[in-house]
Amino acid sequence: MSGFDFLTTRFETALGWGRKFSLFHYPFITACCGMEYMSAACAHFDIDRFGAGLTRFSPRQADLLLVVGTVTHKLAPVLRTVYDQMLEPKWVIAFGACAVSGGIYRNYAVVQGIDRIVPVDVFIPGCPPRPETVLDGLLKLQDKIQGQRQDWRWARKT
């Protein structure tokens, strides 16, 4: 490095910066939106450019839960269990109209929006959302992560 060898920042900002670009996501894929999730995650649209390329297939290793598709009453307890298994800090994206509000399925079987089961940070509308919309939603989540108060109890304990 030439010119300068230090920079000043707030610890919270640095932590938020680190967190927003290292999102390990767990895709909870149930339905049609999974196809667009595949497109977004693959080479063509490449979600990896935004630091969220690492798919973890265990909720215990993930900090971003992508709920992709319709959640029915039968599946609701499963979604809750997966959410509970994730470690803090964690974020949830509701991917697609069905996850957001039940979408076109207003009937006896479908949960009318996953916010009845788990807290949601970003809602991505669309039936299914295009991959560009997905990337936009991800950027919105990153903004949110950067701006929010970081949870760093682990540092205070020492």
Added chain:
Amino acid sequence: MASPTRLERSARPGSMLLNMGPSHPAMHGTMRIMLELDAERIVNAECEIGYLHRGFEKTCENKTWFNLLVYTDRLNYVSPLINNLGYAMTVEKMLGVAVPERAQLIRVLVSELSRVADHLTCLAAMAMESGAFTVFLYLIKAREYLWDVVEFTTGARMTTSYIRIGGVRADLHADWRAALAAAVAETRRVLKDVSGLLDNNSIFVGRTRGVGAISREDALSYGWTGPCLRSTGVPYDVRKARPYLVYDRLSFDVPVGENGDNYDRYAVRMREMEQSLRILEQAAALLPDAPPLPDGPVIEPEEAVCRSRRRRAVERVRLPPNLEGSEKERLPGLATSDGPVTVPAKEDTYTTMEGLIGHFLFFMRGKGIRPPKGDVYFSVEGGNGELGFYIVSDGTDRPYRLHLRAPCLHIVSALEELIKGRLVADVIPTFGSLNMIGGEIDR
């Protein structure tokens, strides 16, 4: 709360019970497989489905014939256009309408595009779950090219609602020929690559050959159709057995396998995609370019509405971009003219009283499409096999009962038997090769 399942009741004391799913890394879609294990060997298995039961059939009973088309998109969501086709043709069979030849060719074109995309996705997921991530990336890349053509044509990537009762919604995009040729060439290249990566790959072959094998008799007894049945050597294909559209005029082979194992299911799908690409080329050659729209002054819809208060506008009306391709001049080639079955031309709706009345008569409750009383079954060859609709009409504006014969349900019902006695690792490629699609199996 829940009573014990058959597996729990019959399990020997001391054997290990393992639960795969409903949300499992190596499963696309939600399904629960309960396994009774003796070390790594599966003694007994039980599948539970229904995690994506979205009440499709009940919803359809409460929607008009025209409106429920959007729900068919989301059945087999990997090849929505074939679902549209199956539903539209079933209703057409009841109505007894004839579809123009151009629309039939377009239907063949888009449904073959969907079939290739369906097989690509199935193999991509199967390969990824067996550890071949590169193949997944390659195949999804090919699917993107195909979906670009679909988007060019229909305006949407997946949930298109493009094939309507009585025809198709709009004509092909002006540049479709070049786009299709590029997509076909790209898909061929990818298939060649994938074939080189997997055909003799010892890991892939080891996990698929001889695994999940089913006999011809069992496959029939389970009601298998489509590529999975053909992998056992039965050349049953709805396109050949009961030709619909213009399939009897196109030349294509029905690839069959021998052993009915995972590898054969993979190989049959690979070869079927080549045949579908062949069909695409033939259909493209048969399909003439759309005649250019007449020249002359064009006015905006708002202006046409204003002007039509005084006198009928003679100029052509410019349609908004989302209606591109469904101009009045184009409609005769795209939709049937028998009765009020299709959406009337928008230009008339904008400019004339009769057109507006026609529009209302089509969309109003109690009006519109009303097939005669009776019940009908019709099927098309979907990505997974025979996709059939059984519809009961009571002569009103909505179906009395609509039942989907989901090919997937029959195929997955055999999974328990396929994996019994095998190792846990064999579940994954077997499940992948069956191509379980949640929207179709659970409806």
Added chain:
Amino acid sequence: MGPEDLIEAVRKRLGPAVEAATDSFGDPVLILRAEAVRPALAALREPPFDFAVLLDLTCVDFAATEGRFELVYHLYSLAGNVRLRLKASVPAADPAAASLAGLWKNAEWLEREVFDMFGVRFEGHPYLRRLLTYEGFEGHPLRKSYPWRLEQPRIPLKEGP
């Protein structure tokens, strides 16, 4: 073998099990007596008819108007490339029919689905359990008497990790 010949041959073979034979939009349809369904379908599975595939099994609710549920079976014969639709009515008050388990392997799941959606019991079914909805679901959603949007109490969520 044309549809008329097929219907004629099947009627001859099944005798009094067949109540009527009709035609619906060009599809041959046979109406069976409910108690004769299993033996009749077992006979159709054998040569000379060879209906090796049970294409589909579903049910239609005519309870409000006619007091019955109609079971609809679709058979397919590879050898003859023919489809046949068979129907049988069961009383809506106590819907029950003989199971086809043992004849076709997919019958088990198909009957579970009909049981789940319509509440038709299948006598002799080895494992009659709900297929698509969950245990604890009250009612049968595809019956016309079930409101389209009636939600069930959700399965209770577990609290805490």
